[in-house]
Amino acid sequence: MTKLVIDGDVERPAQLTYADLCQFDASFQIADVSQIDPKRAGSAVRLEGILQRVAPRETVKYITIHASQDDFHASVPLAEIRDRAILIYSQKGAALEAKSGGPVRFYIRDFGACHSQEIDECANVKFVDRLEFSAEKGLDNRPHDGAEHEALHRG
Numbered sequence: 001m002t003k004l005v006i007d008g009d010v011e012r013p014a015q016l017t018y019a020d021l022c023q024f025d026a027s028f029q030i031a032d033v034s035q036i037d038p039k040r041a042g043s044a045v046r047l048e049g050i051l052q053r054v055a056p057r058e059t060v061k062y063i064t065i066h067a068s069q070d071d072f073h074a075s076v077p078l079a080e081i082r083d084r085a086i087l088i089y090s091q092k093g094a095a096l097e098a099k100s101g102g103p104v105r106f107y108i109r110d111f112g113a114c115h116s117q118e119i120d121e122c123a124n125v126k127f128v129d130r131l132e133f134s135a136e137k138g139l140d141n142r143p144h145d146g147a148e149h150e151a152l153h154r155g
């Protein structure tokens with residue numbers, strides 16, 4: 001099955017399967033994300049759990065969320081999202097389906113409106129297959145304005 005690759009400036013790079021995500025400690029699990037956002041469903045693991053597993057180096061300032069499937073990428077300051085970002089990975093006891101943004105959908109609570117600020121709804125990347133940690137801002141091809149945004153959604 002698809003693995004979530006976690007690499008860059010970390011002490012312990014990892015490749016996590018669905019089973020690995022299920023096995024994160026209960027303190028990092030969110031059983032029902034609809035309690036956070038009624039528009040979202042399924043269960044999630046807190047980014048904090050991932051950070052504990054891979055141990056980003058002191059120099060890390062950015063996390064880049066990659067979806068190679070449709071070549072969509074967002075790079076955001078780690079400090080601003082670390083306590084409010086989660087990875088939705090499961091729904092109805094199975095791996096999150098592609099139609100729901102699976103295998104992993106990144107989700108940042110209290111996001112801003114699209115392209116209004118660095119942490120915006122567009123950073124809630126779907127089809128995530130890699131998280132990369134770095135000192136400098138990484139690859140980011142989120143839409144910059146309304147026109148680009150519309151074009152993306154027309155797809």
Ligand SMILES: Nc1nc2c(c(=O)[nH]1)N[C@H]1C(S)=C(S)[C@@H](COP(=O)(O)O)O[C@H]1N2
Nearest residue numbers: 067070072114121122123124125126127152
């Ligand atoms: N992989 C991927 N993730 C993505 C996008 C995309 O085109 N590809 N669009 C982003 C944008 S611009 C927004 S506003 C939200 C939209 O989420 P929704 O499709 O669930 O409404 O997903 C974000 N995540």
Ligand SMILES: [Mo]
Nearest residue numbers: 114121122149
């Ligand atoms: Mo967006």
